[in-house]
Structures are given as C-alpha cells and as structure tokens.
Amino acid sequence: xxxxxxxxxSFHGRRAVDAVSLTMHPGEIFGxxxxxxxxxxxxxxxxxxxxxADKGNITVLGSQNIENVKDSLGYVPQKFSLYGDLTVLxxxxxxxxxxxxxxxxxxxxxxxVLAFTKLLPFxxxxxxxxxxxxxxxxxxxxGLMHQPKLFLLDEPTTxxxxxxxxxxxxxxxxxxHTGTTIVVSTPYMDEAELCSRIAFMHSGRVVACASxxxxxxxxxxxxVEVQTTDRRVKSCLTGLVRDVNVFGDKLHLSLEDAASVLPxxxxxxxxxxxxxxxxxxxxxxxxxxxxxxAGEVG
Amino acid sequence: xxxxRALLLKEFIQMKRDxxxxxxxxxxPIIQLLVFGFAxxxxxKHLSTVVFDQSLQQESRDLLGAFTASEYFDIKYTARSYQxxxxxxxxxxxxxxxxxxxxxxxxxxxxxxxxVQVIVDASDSMAASSAISTAQLIGQLKSEEILVKKLQAAxxxxxxxxxxxxxxxxxxxxxxxxxxxxPGILGxxxxxxxxxxxxxxxxxxxxxxxxxxxxxxxxxxxxLMLGKIIPYIFVGYIQATLALAVGIVVFDLPMQGSLALxxxxxxxxxxxxLALGILISTVTRTQMQAMQLSFxxxxxxxxxxxxxxxxxxxxxxxxxxxxxxxxxxxxxxxRGIVLKGVGVSFLWxxxxxxxxxxxxxLTVSILKFQKRLV
Ligand SMILES: Nc1ncnc2c1ncn2[C@@H]1O[C@H](COP(=O)(O)OP(=O)(O)OP(=O)(O)O)[C@@H](O)[C@H]1O
Ligand SMILES: [Mg+2]
Numbered sequence: 172x173x174x175x176x177x178x179x180x181s182f183h184g185r186r187a188v189d190a191v192s193l194t195m196h197p198g199e200i201f202g203x204x205x206x207x208x209x210x211x212x213x214x215x216x217x218x219x220x221x222x223x224a225d226k227g228n229i230t231v232l233g234s235q236n237i238e239n240v241k242d243s244l245g246y247v248p249q250k251f252s253l254y255g256d257l258t259v260l261x262x263x264x265x266x267x268x269x270x271x272x273x274x275x276x277x278x279x280x281x282x283x284v285l286a287f288t289k290l291l292p293f294x295x296x297x298x299x300x301x302x303x304x305x306x307x308x309x310x311x312x313x314g315l316m317h318q319p320k321l322f323l324l325d326e327p328t329t330x331x332x333x334x335x336x337x338x339x340x341x342x343x344x345x346x347x348h349t350g351t352t353i354v355v356s357t358p359y360m361d362e363a364e365l366c367s368r369i370a371f372m373h374s375g376r377v378v379a380c381a382s383x384x385x386x387x388x389x390x391x392x393x394x395v396e397v398q399t400t401d402r403r404v405k406s407c408l409t410g411l412v413r414d415v416n417v418f419g420d421k422l423h424l425s426l427e428d429a430a431s432v433l434p435x436x437x438x439x440x441x442x443x444x445x446x447x448x449x450x451x452x453x454x455x456x457x458x459x460x461x462x463x464x465a466g467e468v469g
Numbered sequence: 470x471x472x473x474r475a476l477l478l479k480e481f482i483q484m485k486r487d488x489x490x491x492x493x494x495x496x497x498p499i500i501q502l503l504v505f506g507f508a509x510x511x512x513x514k515h516l517s518t519v520v521f522d523q524s525l526q527q528e529s530r531d532l533l534g535a536f537t538a539s540e541y542f543d544i545k546y547t548a549r550s551y552q553x554x555x556x557x558x559x560x561x562x563x564x565x566x567x568x569x570x571x572x573x574x575x576x577x578x579x580x581x582x583x584x585v586q587v588i589v590d591a592s593d594s595m596a597a598s599s600a601i602s603t604a605q606l607i608g609q610l611k612s613e614e615i616l617v618k619k620l621q622a623a624x625x626x627x628x629x630x631x632x633x634x635x636x637x638x639x640x641x642x643x644x645x646x647x648x649x650x651x652p653g654i655l656g657x658x659x660x661x662x663x664x665x666x667x668x669x670x671x672x673x674x675x676x677x678x679x680x681x682x683x684x685x686x687x688x689x690x691x692x693l694m695l696g697k698i699i700p701y702i703f704v705g706y707i708q709a710t711l712a713l714a715v716g717i718v719v720f721d722l723p724m725q726g727s728l729a730l731x732x733x734x735x736x737x738x739x740x741x742x743l744a745l746g747i748l749i750s751t752v753t754r755t756q757m758q759a760m761q762l763s764f765x766x767x768x769x770x771x772x773x774x775x776x777x778x779x780x781x782x783x784x785x786x787x788x789x790x791x792x793x794x795x796x797x798x799x800x801x802x803x804r805g806i807v808l809k810g811v812g813v814s815f816l817w818x819x820x821x822x823x824x825x826x827x828x829x830x831l832t833v834s835i836l837k838f839q840k841r842l843v
Contacts, residue, residue, distance in 0.1 A: 268475030
C-alpha cells in the first residue's frame, strides 16, 4: 500500500527524516509514534506528496507519482486546514466537490459523513466556532467525502479531550472495518496500543517497527513498579537497576533479572527507610519500551 | 469543472462573509476618485493675488480689471508698499503680486512703455507657469487694445492682425484636467485593488495552512489560479462601474466611445492586473512579502504609465519600463475611448500587448506554482 525506501528529508541542513524505510499493508491501522519533533508530520507530508524527499523512493498505492492516486487518498493535516469562515456543511461540500463529486451526490454523502462524525447538529455552524475536538471531527469528515482507500491522519487527537479521543478512535476502527487502510501519527502511547502495527520514530529515524504485542514481547528486561515518586529512591538503588523512569505517580525499575535482584532492592529500600513501599513485577507497556529505545539511540 | 466551481463557490462565500474587505473594495474607488479628482486639479485658476497700485487711475483699474476677468487672479490683498507685497507672498497668503508704478497713466498717455511688474511664487511650478502665461497674454492684449485705439484716434483704419494663430484643443476643448484624470484614476484604482487582492490570495492560504488541504486534493494548478481570478473580475467590474458613474455624475466626464468596448477592454486590463497579482502570490511566501512586492509595482505604475507625467517627455529607459506595465496600455485605451471616442481598430496594439502580458503572467505562475509545501 505504502512503501518508503531510504527516504531522507532535511530542512536547512537538519535531517527531519533520516533514511526511513517502512512498508504499510492494506487493512492496517498503522501508527507512527514518537515524541515532538521526531519527524512524524514530515513523514506524513512526504507520503501525501506535500513535500518532496531529498533522497529515496516513496510508492503510494502502487504509484510513485502521487497525482495519479489522489482520488484514493485522504489526508487530515495536524493543523486544522479547513476554512474558518465557512460552515461545517460548506466546508465538507467544497472538499467533496474538489474531489469531483456531483451536486446530487454531495448532499447525500455530506449527510452520511456528518452523521458518522456526529456533526449533523452543527452543520450550519462556522468552523471557527467549533471546539478543538469538533474541528478534528470536521477534518475527519472532510477527509471522508471521497471515500479514500487510504487515510492518513497526522496527530488527529493532539490537544483533544479524552472522551473525544476515545470517540475519534472508535470512528477510526469503524472505518478500518469497512476496508479503509489507516495511517495515523500520535505522540500518545495509549493510542499506539490501539494500532495494528507501529513505527517508533526518534529524531528522524525509525527505531522500531512491529505490532504492539511483538514489541512488548521483545523487551529483554524485567520491570518492577514502585508506588512512589520520591526521588531519593532512585539514588539509593544505583548499581542494582539498569534504569529508573517516572510513570505518573510510580517509578518503573528496569532490571536485568528480577528474581536475583529483587531481594537486594528490598534490602536497600528498607535500609533507606522506604520499607513500607509496595513493589511488584509488571509486564512492560509500550511506553517502557519506547523509553528504553529512546535511551539507547540517544 | 466541478473542482473549479467548488473553488469559486468557496471564494464567493468568503467574500460575502468578509464584509469589511468588500465594503473597502466598493468604497475605495468612490472615495479615491473624489479625492483625486478634486485635489489633482491641474488647471490653476483663482490664484490669490496682492496688488500694489501706485497709480490709482482709470488706466490701472482697467488693467487690474482685465486680470480679474481672466479668472486666473483673485485680488485678495492691497498693499501699500513694495515690502508689504514681498511679505504677503513670503507668508504664502498670495501667489502673485502685481505692482503698478506711479507714472503708469502718464506713460500710457504719453506713449511711453508702462512697466508693470508681476511677481510669481514659482515654488509651485504648475501655478506659476499658468500665472506667467496668463499675465503675458493680458499684457499683450491690453497693449494691442491701446495701440489700436491710438491708431484709430489718429484716423487710421482698424488694422488686421499680421498673424492669427488659433489653438484648438481637441478631445478636451476646455482643458478640464478631471477628464484626463478620471480615466487614469480608474486605472490606478483597478491596478491597486486587483494586484493587491490576488497577491494575497495564495499566500494567505499558505500562511493559514489551508493550502495544505487544497493541494492534497486532485485540484490542478491552473484551476486554483482561475478560482482566484474569476471572482475578482466581478469586483473589478463593480469598481469600474462605480468610478465611471462618479466620473460622469460628478465630473461631467464625456463618454465619447462605446461603453461595450470600454467594458470589454476593462475586463482585459482587470485580468492582466489579477494575473500579475497571482504571479506575486506564487513567488512570495508571506502576506507581508506579497504586500511589499505589490507596492513595488504601484510606484512605477503611477509614475511611468503616463498617469502623472506625459510619457513622451520621459528618458528612453523609463519609457521602456512603462511598456512593461499593463496600466500604460489601459490608459491609452481609456483616454482613447472616453475622450476621443475611438473604436477597436485604433487600439489593436494595446489589446495585443495586454493579451501577451496575461499569457506570460499566467504561464509563469502555473509553471512556478508547485503543489507542495515549503
Ligand atoms: N517546514 C519546515 N521547515 C523547517 N523545519 C521543519 C519544517 N517542518 C518540520 N521541520 C523540522 O523537522 C523536525 C521534525 O518535525 P515534524 O513536524 O516532522 O515533527 P513531529 O514529529 O510531527 O512533531 P510534532 O509532534 O511537534 O508535530 C523538527 O525539528 C522541525 O523543526
Ligand atoms: Mg507533527
């Protein structure tokens, strides 16, 4: 469906995307995951043909020339890119017509798409007057007007409240069930778990690409969760653990081997006066894995 | 076709919602025409004048009467010394000083030359030159009148003038500058608004980020350009119509030629200006840059097109630059149709020039515009 081969893109001499090779298959929900500035948007724009790669090949839907496949490609930019001075309905009708839909067809499809995104009650509201989450739904709706086979969404849920995010993902799943291939970028690990495959990006490079299950299975260390945020815990454990990371109100200790080190950890904590803090071994989450990988690549 | 229609629909809705801009596009031509039309009045009449009449006789009153009757001089001050005349002119209260010597009547009666001094504040060269030529003319006429009277008194027949040169200003017989200015101002207004609006058109979408959504669609570059041009042709029509109406109603502009031809060729000029704006919009990256580049076009348009200064008097280099401006051709067209009433057969060169201009601008824009960001 999409194939990137050694794709490189620099801005002012800085590599935003560095020799990226990726393959996305039909029917997937493919996630491009990474922190701010990792190069997610740049990859999305390269795929959508909005930027030209400095090096490498990009094949989308079997074609190297994006103009040939634009009819089958939907794209929702990270930044809201519809017209604030047009209403919801006007916006999606204009986009639909830009994809060549006939007038009769337009109204029918627009109603369907607005119903799907639950925007029907707001059809006549100016886009400028929508909340952030509704704007993203509108962008999604606009992208659906031509029923694309391949749908690219760049950080569609950044800055959107948790309820709307969940709704948004439900819509993506529904679309995926009806046969749309989805490529979505996100900085959120909980969303990464929802993808069928993910590529983890860090400073322009893909450091891992696999399904969430494969990634968690490949984690070579043991994890112990400590129910504290006290920073002194970290210093009193030096030498025993490979790494300590803060996860909300907990600490995750990454260990070479839990069975042998755990008693020593308890001893140290006891000695330092943290004896009553609960410890337990937990399976790794994607976040643990990405933190570990980001640490390895610097 | 559907894509172009969608784009046009969008542009018209946006135009409708942006009331302020629309009001400006409509109000601007009326206000500018009134301001320019009244302010840039190149016929300088009613110059404030100070008189120091030391003779105070029938003859001097007669001469001053001739000055007033010409309508070029309004005698507003009477001075009692040479110094007072100088002061009044110095203070800018008067532009012209007329000084009549004490022996004025005597000189005339005894057939000696009577010297009348006319002082002109030449810092305003336009006013000065019309004052000077009128004063000279009055002097000549008055001398002639007195000579003829004397000859007749001596029993001679009224002699025929040896030369009789009659100048007849065609096309604008009363030399009303508004007639000449109104078509020019219309051209300037159209240039300014048309170039400015379209120069913003594409960069604005780029700056707001909406271009990102537009260029992932199958929209073609030429469709985007047309979508940005066509709506403003209508705005241009409204402006041209308002400006012409003001010209005819307020300034009594004569409409000699065919109105249909005028509108047809105005369309050509509007499209040329829009195409120029589109080119600016494709080569710039921000609205600020586009604005600056537009201003860079306005200045030569005003100075070198023949709007302000006659092109015949320009050095070759600047006249050549004038040939690159659509306004140059449009002024020739407008003045031709409005003042001379010429038909299309006299305007082929200008029409051809505008067509070439449009083709070049649009081709370069379409080639230059990449359906990409950055
Ligand atoms: N148009 C551009 N001009 C210059 N630099 C750019 C441009 N677009 C991106 N970059 C740079 O490239 C790098 C990658 O940016 P990109 O937007 O792809 O990251 P991202 O993963 O989408 O981050 P974010 O979560 O902030 O959206 C950043 O350092 C950014 O500053
Ligand atoms: Mg981004």
